[in-house]
Amino acid sequence: MNQPRNAPPSDEQLAVPSTPPRKPPVVIGLLILVLVAVLTSAIGSVLVYSGGATMAEENLIAAIDESPEGREISRGMSSTELQEMMGPEFWDTMVAERQDTMSARASMAIFLSTLLLVFGLLALNSALWARILITIVIPFAVFPHMLITEDYPPAMLETLSMISVWTALLAIAFCWLPGHGKHSRAVKQARSSTA
Numbered sequence: 001m002n003q004p005r006n007a008p009p010s011d012e013q014l015a016v017p018s019t020p021p022r023k024p025p026v027v028i029g030l031l032i033l034v035l036v037a038v039l040t041s042a043i044g045s046v047l048v049y050s051g052g053a054t055m056a057e058e059n060l061i062a063a064i065d066e067s068p069e070g071r072e073i074s075r076g077m078s079s080t081e082l083q084e085m086m087g088p089e090f091w092d093t094m095v096a097e098r099q100d101t102m103s104a105r106a107s108m109a110i111f112l113s114t115l116l117l118v119f120g121l122l123a124l125n126s127a128l129w130a131r132i133l134i135t136i137v138i139p140f141a142v143f144p145h146m147l148i149t150e151d152y153p154p155a156m157l158e159t160l161s162m163i164s165v166w167t168a169l170l171a172i173a174f175c176w177l178p179g180h181g182k183h184s185r186a187v188k189q190a191r192s193s194t195a
Contacts, residue, residue, distance in 0.1 A: 021186035026179035033171040034120030041113035044160035045106035056099035062152040105144045112141035126184035131175040138168045
């Protein structure tokens with residue numbers, strides 16, 4: 001069916017493809033915070049895995065020698081005295097248990113930070129459900145880092161854990177800043193105009 005030459009254009013011809021709205025600073029800030037939390041968590045986990053038994057032994061020595069709780073458990077002995085008294089087999093068992101504990105915490109941190117990354121990327125359109133999931137996952141993602149910082153870790157690991165904790169907690173605040181609602185409505189409107 002041909003249209004006459006002077007006929008006005010149809011609605012389909014007038015429809016201009018709608019571009020998605022620009023991401024407001026609050027959305028970009030949320031993504032940056034999530035990425036920093038995930039990245040520091042991943043680097044810390046790699047440090048734990050690559051440190052292996054050596055890092056576990058250093059951590060065990062620090063826990064025994066530097067903490068009052070460690071002194072109570074070792075009955076006031078230093079790590080060297082405890083190692084001499086118990087023998088190398090017992091000490092190696094303690095180091096292996098410490099390494100298992102550190103690896104389990106690192107694995108938990110990696111898993112939860114992966115969830116946080118996925119939900120952070122899904123929140124780029126300010127979807128309410130994605131921001132709710134971020135808010136739910138972050139306390140769980142922070143938990144292994146709190147255990148790590150309380151356990152006399154090496155300075156670098158403690159610093160990475162604290163950065164991960166604070167950026168994750170800031171991400172919760174960024175989830176609920178006012179710019180998300182307006183951006184979410186603009187995304188929905190852009191989608192409905194292209195449909």
